[in-house]
Amino acid sequence: MPKNKGKGGKNRKRGKNEADDEKRELVFKEDGQEYAQVLRMLGNGRCEATCIDGTKRLCHIRGKMHKKVWIAAGDIVLVGLRDYQDDKADVILKYMPDEARLLKAYGELPENTRLNEGIAGGLDEEEDGAGDDYIELVDMCCAGYLSVSGEDMKLARAIGTRVFLSFVALQ
Numbered sequence: 001m002p003k004n005k006g007k008g009g010k011n012r013k014r015g016k017n018e019a020d021d022e023k024r025e026l027v028f029k030e031d032g033q034e035y036a037q038v039l040r041m042l043g044n045g046r047c048e049a050t051c052i053d054g055t056k057r058l059c060h061i062r063g064k065m066h067k068k069v070w071i072a073a074g075d076i077v078l079v080g081l082r083d084y085q086d087d088k089a090d091v092i093l094k095y096m097p098d099e100a101r102l103l104k105a106y107g108e109l110p111e112n113t114r115l116n117e118g119i120a121g122g123l124d125e126e127e128d129g130a131g132d133d134y135i136e137l138v139d140m141c142c143a144g145y146l147s148v149s150g151e152d153m154k155l156a157r158a159i160g161t162r163v164f165l166s167f168v169a170l171q
Contacts (some may be wrong), residue, residue, distance in 0.1 A: 038075045044137040057089045
């Protein structure tokens with residue numbers, strides 16, 4: 001029988017990860033790269049993102065990041081533009097929330113960029129939060145509209161759900 005050489009199995013990858021809290025150097029864009037915000041995940045290692053230059057591109061998540069770095073709607077990423085396909089790009093790096101705030105502070109990202117918020121819901125909201133928002137509740141026993149506070153609506157959009165359990169009844 002051959003000798004066992006090395007570590008095998010998936011469980012070695014699932015061990016305790018102590019290196020998560022160390023800081024990394026902030027990476028700025030270079031020629032042929034652009035900042036983008038993920039609109040939605042498409043599956044199969046692809047996502048749809050809006051680049052800072054205003055174009056919507058189909059982005060491919062590179063193999064080094066696949067199943068290791070989880071990307072969600074609303075995340076800020078660095079994409080590499082393709083010379084031969086303008087409507088496609090490759091995700092090079094995902095920025096952590098604190099790194100995205102630093103990019104915005106340095107003026108690399110526009111001021112109107114919304115950080116750490118999922119855009120998956122696609123619902124527009126007033127910036128001042130005035131007025132009540134309404135969600136349609138579809139249930140087996142009843143169907144109607146319930147008044148929802150602005151904070152609960154933001155929570156629902158961040159989670160990406162259309163119906164959630166904490167409602168404020170109409171008065």
